Amino acid sequence: MTRWRPVVVGAGPAGVRAAQTLLRHGVRPVVIDEGERPGGQIYRRPPPGREVLPRKRYGFEWHRATALHEAGDRVAAQADYRPKTLVWNGAAGVLDLLEDGRAVELHYDSLLIATGAADRVLPFPGWTRPGVYTLGGAQVALKYQDTLLGPRIAFAGTGPLLYLVAYQYARAGAAVAAVLDTTPLGTQLGALPGMMARPSVLAKGLYYAAWLHAHGVPVRHGIRLDAALGEPRVAGVRYEAGGRMRELACDALAVGFGLRSETQLADLLDCEFRYDEPGRAWLPVLDAEGRSSLQGVYLAGDGTGIGGADHAEWAGERAALAMLADRGIAVDDGRRRWLARRLDRSRRFRQALERAFPLPDASAMLAGGDALLCRCEEISASQAREAVVRAGIREMNRLKALSRVGMGLCQGRMCQAGAAELLAHASGCGIGQVGRLRAQAPIKPLPLAVLGRARPS
Amino acid sequence: MTAPSLPMLRRAGAAAVPAGSGALDFRLNGVPCTARRGDTVLTAILLQGDRLRVSPFSGAPRAGFCLMGACQDCWVQCADGRRLRACSTLVEEGMDLHCPPPAAGGDAP
Numbered sequence: 001m002t003r004w005r006p007v008v009v010g011a012g013p014a015g016v017r018a019a020q021t022l023l024r025h026g027v028r029p030v031v032i033d034e035g036e037r038p039g040g041q042i043y044r045r046p047p048p049g050r051e052v053l054p055r056k057r058y059g060f061e062w063h064r065a066t067a068l069h070e071a072g073d074r075v076a077a078q079a080d081y082r083p084k085t086l087v088w089n090g091a092a093g094v095l096d097l098l099e100d101g102r103a104v105e106l107h108y109d110s111l112l113i114a115t116g117a118a119d120r121v122l123p124f125p126g127w128t129r130p131g132v133y134t135l136g137g138a139q140v141a142l143k144y145q146d147t148l149l150g151p152r153i154a155f156a157g158t159g160p161l162l163y164l165v166a167y168q169y170a171r172a173g174a175a176v177a178a179v180l181d182t183t184p185l186g187t188q189l190g191a192l193p194g195m196m197a198r199p200s201v202l203a204k205g206l207y208y209a210a211w212l213h214a215h216g217v218p219v220r221h222g223i224r225l226d227a228a229l230g231e232p233r234v235a236g237v238r239y240e241a242g243g244r245m246r247e248l249a250c251d252a253l254a255v256g257f258g259l260r261s262e263t264q265l266a267d268l269l270d271c272e273f274r275y276d277e278p279g280r281a282w283l284p285v286l287d288a289e290g291r292s293s294l295q296g297v298y299l300a301g302d303g304t305g306i307g308g309a310d311h312a313e314w315a316g317e318r319a320a321l322a323m324l325a326d327r328g329i330a331v332d333d334g335r336r337r338w339l340a341r342r343l344d345r346s347r348r349f350r351q352a353l354e355r356a357f358p359l360p361d362a363s364a365m366l367a368g369g370d371a372l373l374c375r376c377e378e379i380s381a382s383q384a385r386e387a388v389v390r391a392g393i394r395e396m397n398r399l400k401a402l403s404r405v406g407m408g409l410c411q412g413r414m415c416q417a418g419a420a421e422l423l424a425h426a427s428g429c430g431i432g433q434v435g436r437l438r439a440q441a442p443i444k445p446l447p448l449a450v451l452g453r454a455r456p457s
Numbered sequence: 458m459t460a461p462s463l464p465m466l467r468r469a470g471a472a473a474v475p476a477g478s479g480a481l482d483f484r485l486n487g488v489p490c491t492a493r494r495g496d497t498v499l500t501a502i503l504l505q506g507d508r509l510r511v512s513p514f515s516g517a518p519r520a521g522f523c524l525m526g527a528c529q530d531c532w533v534q535c536a537d538g539r540r541l542r543a544c545s546t547l548v549e550e551g552m553d554l555h556c557p558p559p560a561a562g563g564d565a566p
Contacts, residue, residue: 034526041525044525046495047495047547048495050495051470054470118523118525118527119523128512128519128522129517130465130508130519130520131520132522134528136524137521137522137524137525138524140544141466141500142469144497144524145496146470147466147467147500147503147504148467148468148469149465149466150466150467151463172469174469232508232517233462233518251463252465375522375528378512378514378515408529409532410527410528413528414522414528444526444529445529445542
């Protein structure tokens with residue numbers, strides 16, 4: 001083993017494969033994981049000591065999930081694995097960690113960021129009521145805790161996760177009230193040719209939708225999500241379909257509109273960003289092998305733009321190989337070319353997927369005006385819009401300063417997508433022109449007391 | 458709303474705790490409750506009811522949102538003054554958790 005000790009942040013599909021690749025080349029990385037065992041969110045596992053979930057909970061993901069869990073366990077045993085550890089700040093050459101309730105400084109000369117993604121959510125009236133959860137959250141309840149939200153649960157939004165989670169809930173015995181997709185069926189069918197780049201993934205998606213149909217779960221396309229109903233708890237969902245308002249009774253509602261890359265660490269380090277039009281989001285600039293604009297900083301996985309778990313595994317390995325090669329360590333060039341081809345095909349598939357499940361028009365969702373835009377500070381869309389008009393705001397950080405949207409505990413993770421759409425709409429600027437919220441440390445809340453006890457690692 | 462609320466969560470697998478493995482006791486608003494080892498604070502509370510906290514602004518109840526440590530919607534108060542992020546904290550034997558009832562309405566003072 002060399003004394004060179006690169007740092008990998010994240011132990012999901014990208015982080016695990018990156019760490020495994022480094023270990024295979026005789027390099028022992030530090031692996032920082034907010035979770036308590038490797039797997040990340042999409043392959044989230046029960047806590048240590050709890051029973052293995054039955055295969056049917058996972059659907060077709062089971063083989064890949066199991067393979068990643070086994071690889072993750074080897075990484076945890078062989079690397080300097082630090083579970084339940086938060087990176088809450090970063091600068092050139094140093095990360096600030098919260099580890100066992102203590103602030104710890106960790107110095108690095110090579111860093112691989114694999115921080116993944118979470119649901120992209122848009123505000124709508126009632127979305128703070130007990131009973132409204134993200135699609136990913138609904139999945140975590142099932143995979144991590146073996147529990148079901150409900151008893152009756154509806155799924156709304158768009159994206160592949162919509163059908164996957166509805167299927168997983170139905171298979172686990174939940175009463176699935178409906179699947180409400182904001183994308184018209186015609187849009188999805190129009191994207192099918194592009195998705196033939198990865199026919200097996202396409203087949204799984206079609207299978208989930210067909211299974212739901214066959215088991216009597218109503219699936220509606222081209223809806224507009226209007227409101228979560230009920231007071232104080234969710235008792236139903238109102239949506240518009242075919243020009244008519246409809247109401248559906250349910251005890252819980254899971255929503256999501258695709259995924260949002262977790263980019264705050266790359267931002268704190270001052271990596272260069274670019275606006276990505278198809279994803280309607282700002283993303284770190286990368287070269288073909290995962291190098292950021294900063295020397296020694298690499299990125300992989302959904303934190304660099306949404307590619308999905310398979311894509312993240314390949315990208316994690318690719319970035320680790322680039323990191324090794326940059327240090328003069330011999331790597332298999334055939335493998336690098338194979339990964340490049342895989343990732344290229346996967347990227348074409350994901351582009352088609354983005355056409356198949358576009359972000360709905362948020363201005364329509366915000367039209368009611370009484371939706372809370374900011375969940376943390378409870379600022380409504382109409383209050384934010386009024387601030388935009390009154391002060392002539394044209395930029396996201398100005399909106400934050402003058403309206404407090406994005407200033408709460410979540411640091412804009414939940415409201416940024418909706419706030420950008422609202423600002424673009426209210427100011428008449430393009431969504432790409434309004435900028436993005438700059439990350440601020442600490443990127444997640446931490447007790448003030450730990451700061452007095454910081455020590456170098 | 459005075460009617461007892463329907464729990465937000467139910468167990469997908471076997472509801473019973475296998476004998477001698479993993480049942481633990483905690484208190485919710487002073488009432489003794491039972492959880493399973495490996496349950497998060499969020500799971501333990503939402504198997505009993507449908508709220509975790511109330512908003513400091515409107516007094517409206519909240520019950521978590523993302524369940525993966527991103528949204529910060531699930532901070533729960535302990536009797537000893539600690540606040541726990543319920544989705545990413547495992548419940549422990551003897552925890553004394555508090556979920557205040559919703560305010561009568563309007564902004565908190």
